[in-house]
Amino acid sequence: MSFCDAIWEELLPLRRAILDQPFLAELADGTLPAESFRHYMVQDSLYLAEYGRVLAIAAARAPSAAGRLEFSDGAKVAVQVEQALHQAFFVQFGVTPEMAHKAEASPACLGYTSYLASLAATRSYEELIAGILPCFWVYWEVGCAIKPRAASPNPYAAWIDTYAAPSFGEATDRVRALVDEAAANAGPATREAMARAFRYATRYEWMFWDSAYHTEGWPI
Numbered sequence: 001m002s003f004c005d006a007i008w009e010e011l012l013p014l015r016r017a018i019l020d021q022p023f024l025a026e027l028a029d030g031t032l033p034a035e036s037f038r039h040y041m042v043q044d045s046l047y048l049a050e051y052g053r054v055l056a057i058a059a060a061r062a063p064s065a066a067g068r069l070e071f072s073d074g075a076k077v078a079v080q081v082e083q084a085l086h087q088a089f090f091v092q093f094g095v096t097p098e099m100a101h102k103a104e105a106s107p108a109c110l111g112y113t114s115y116l117a118s119l120a121a122t123r124s125y126e127e128l129i130a131g132i133l134p135c136f137w138v139y140w141e142v143g144c145a146i147k148p149r150a151a152s153p154n155p156y157a158a159w160i161d162t163y164a165a166p167s168f169g170e171a172t173d174r175v176r177a178l179v180d181e182a183a184a185n186a187g188p189a190t191r192e193a194m195a196r197a198f199r200y201a202t203r204y205e206w207m208f209w210d211s212a213y214h215t216e217g218w219p220i
């Protein structure tokens with residue numbers, strides 16, 4: 001079994017918990033409170049800015065041309081395509097540029113981006129790209145799970161369509177292949193570190209939606 005298949009199977013309970021989150025159930029049926037979605041969008045903009053930086057570092061560190069191309073392209077997509085989606089939602093949900101600009105990262109957002117930045121700064125390339133992958137793969141799984149049962153019309157249709165799009169699935173497949181290739185060439189200690197990075201990042205994905213659903217800020 002490949003590295004990715006093994007960690008994906010190990011994390012089945014966590015993935016089920018993600019698919020069962022009220023944020024995603026209500027987003028699919030179109031009843032998610034606007035306040036929760038607004039919180040998510042603003043936080044996700046902050047997240048994507050940092051994620052784009054992490055992808056650019058992965059591109060610089062990639063040993064193969066395929067890796068350099070994939071991660072530099074991913075950095076561009078994170079900044080251009082997903083941010084464009086956010087801009088459209090900002091207009092739809094009444095988030096002004098000032099509101100977005102003044103927003104502070106939530107504990108979940110800062111925790112996730114800081115964790116990825118720490119992988120980029122102090123850990124191996126293999127561990128870094130294992131931590132990067134859940135951002136693709138979890139969203140692809142969520143997009144595909146939600147799309148067939150989503151209400152129509154749905155105020156969140158553009159979000160669902162983005163993450164259920166075949167092009168997003170193809171990008172996920174390419175990053176997964178890079179992670180599997182890195183794992184196949186790595187020793188057991190590095191593979192264990194890669195599994196840990198993948199696990200932490202997947203937990204942060206759960207936390208990100210949970211924190212948006214509860215419009216969580218700093219307790220103090």
Ligand SMILES: Cc1ncc(CN)c(N)n1
Pocket residue numbers: 044047048082134135136139205208
């Ligand atoms: C937190 C988070 N994780 C993943 C994605 C999908 N690239 C996203 N937009 N935001």
